[in-house]
Amino acid sequence: MGADHTRPAPSAPPGVRRILVATVVPLFVVTVIAALVLWPRDSRQADGGAEPARHHGTVTRVVTEPCPPTPEAPGAVEGPCGTVTVRVEQGPDNGQQVETPVPAGPGAPAVAVGDEVVLVQLADPADPTATSYQIAEHQRGKPLVWLVALFAAAIVAFGRLRGLAALAGLGASFAILLTFVVPGIAAGGSPLLIAITGSALIMFVVLYLTHGITAQTSVAVLGTLGSLVLTGLLGSLATAATHLTGFGSEEATTLSMYQRDVDLHGLLLAGIIIGSLGVLDDVTVTQAATVTELAHANPGLSRTQLYRAATRVGRAHIASTVNTIVLAYAGASLPLLLLLTADSRPVSQILTSEFLAQEIVRSAVATLGLIAAVPLTTALAALVATAGRGPADDPARDTGPAPTPRPSADRDAALEALSASRPGGPSTPAPARWPDPERSTDTAW
Template identity: 50%
Template sequence: MAVLAVIVPVAIATLLAMALMWPDKPRSAASERLTEVTGTILAIELKPCPKAAPGIPGQEAPPADPARCGDARVELTSGGEKGRGVTAPLPSGPGTQTFKAGDDVILIEVTDAPDGIPYQLSDHQRSNALWIIGAAFALAVVAFGRWRGVTALVGLAITFVLLLQFLIPAILAGSPPLLAAIVCAAAIMLVVLYLTHGFSMTTSIAVVGTIASLALTGLLATAALDLAHLSGLTDESALNLDLSSGINGQGLLLAAIIIGALGVLDDVTVTQAYTVNELAQANPSYRFRQLYKAAARVGRAHIASVINTIILAYAGASLPLLLLLSVSQQPLGDVLTAPAIATEIVRSVAGTLGLIAAVPITTALASLALTRADDEPAETPHEHVDVDAFA
């Protein structure tokens, strides 16, 4: 009953908040949408590359890639001129892709082009490849997880719907990013955890543990950002959103921390809740203290590996920035205190502290609930949820 006393008000508050915050039409900056069409490259005609522009003072500009200089003959496969063959110059700027005959591509239709070239090569058309990759992922999940794998895929779809149809439009419509993220995270947690793991006391304990840990993560992240005087405007995307749509950068960063932490928190809380349940079934004589100590040992091992996972994930996402700072040969102290790196440090620390707190919170809740359930005279002794009932 104590668990339901927490979950029911949270669920009602989440539904009310989503109903009030659901945007009718997101606010967006006025911009002219480019017309895109698809096509297939028939042939590539390479040409001599123009002389490279001067690079960084004191450094010689890298030579242009000969495979990126020339024109592509493309047959359009969509748009008003479908079936027509057109010529488009190969993009030759830094970081552009290399194209070859037979590639499916995306072109931008340029109206009133000053150079008289109506189409520009933009990108590879990779929808078919992504469908194949997605199908392979879904088959692997279902083959291994069976019915639980199916529910996990449905939960993943619901997560994407809530992120794309509620969180992002709500932020663009002017809702506070942190509040929108909290509401979205609560909705994802309630729907996905119960859908994936079933309605049981063990899942409910995991939900309560996630709520408490997520709230602590948000408080720690807010305090850390204020203490470090970080605005959240560390990249071009956040700056553009602040200038064009007036979206608070710090609030957006807090929202990102909340959503990112949820993805790992539910893993930790579910694992701990089910670990306590399994220990209680395997050792019916265990009381609260014994259950807590045994499950906490599992939790410590889990957290040790998850912490390394989080740090490596953030380091991988920031690798280009780390390389750029390394090339600039700045002192280590200046690198660590730069806004971009300091933001990632705060993001990692806040998320990690939330994860660490999730283990004792969820373990204590599960141990207390299971030992109290065993003490109820009206119930069959050691009657627990079968964790494989939904497999």
């Protein structure tokens, strides 16, 4: 997560580092204390007694045949029909060949000889000692392992040590999500508090692990934390104003049947905050690095000039990132969007229904938090970048002697030489003056 900037940032003055330490360390301590208080201590274990046993197997034979008619459908019945022979590789029938019906129905896997599948062992209600097998799905372990290995190798090959740090940060993010956020919400904790605490913990670990313990990273941390809090407040106001209940998806409705005490409204807010975190770190790290690089390249820039120049970069970044957020939510909700084509209600009713209004609120709140991150982080970075300057270092307070002007004859000769045409080339007149330093660098097409 976040942008990669391989060159180490210039060291901040000691006074600035002390202020950042005095600000960041208490926030980190508060985050750790909140995580310890909210940590799930009585995580509920799923009751696996009613779940059928699942075993791995390999398809050795597939026989298809016409489907027989049924009393409900006297004509031809849609298939496929037939039997599949599978060699069981786990469980009490390990090594034996068993026959199962060809998988049929919506979402049924298409199997062929050599496929590695997952078998579900079912008991006969009339005779518990008699069992049968059904093919549930394909085994996906090996393809996923190879894909993850390729993913990790590409990151390390391109990013080297920084790539390793990014992988470690990704592992830490999943560890916090799987050991704190998900079990905490499942145990009945407040999803909003757990999401904010978990996101802050991920932010501290990932940003400092990936980008190092520097003033630049601390600025990004403060900007991300402030934007997260603002995103949580905006999400609370938006969901309250639109009267969202959290029952806008089939998954939420199913979850409420299994765990009745889960706060689905808070779960919706938690999803907005966690979903915004990854994009926020990228924007805040980029803005902090931009200000640092500008100040390093041109130490004569004032605090206002640094802020304006870095904000122009932030505007370009936001313009593309907003589209990323909306498309990410649209891609995740593509089946939902396709379902709208089959809905006969008016468009106004569809747009204001809970399942679509929920996605609109997600995108709008995440975008508002992202936009707020740019000026907040840029202002903090500009303060840090110029905090160590004395009066003599500020170009606005330059009280030293004025530079000696170049003699008029030398200046005229230089301008004449610059304006002279090259042999065999077009004539290019010299500019009358330097461009305005406050002018935007965006070129008009």
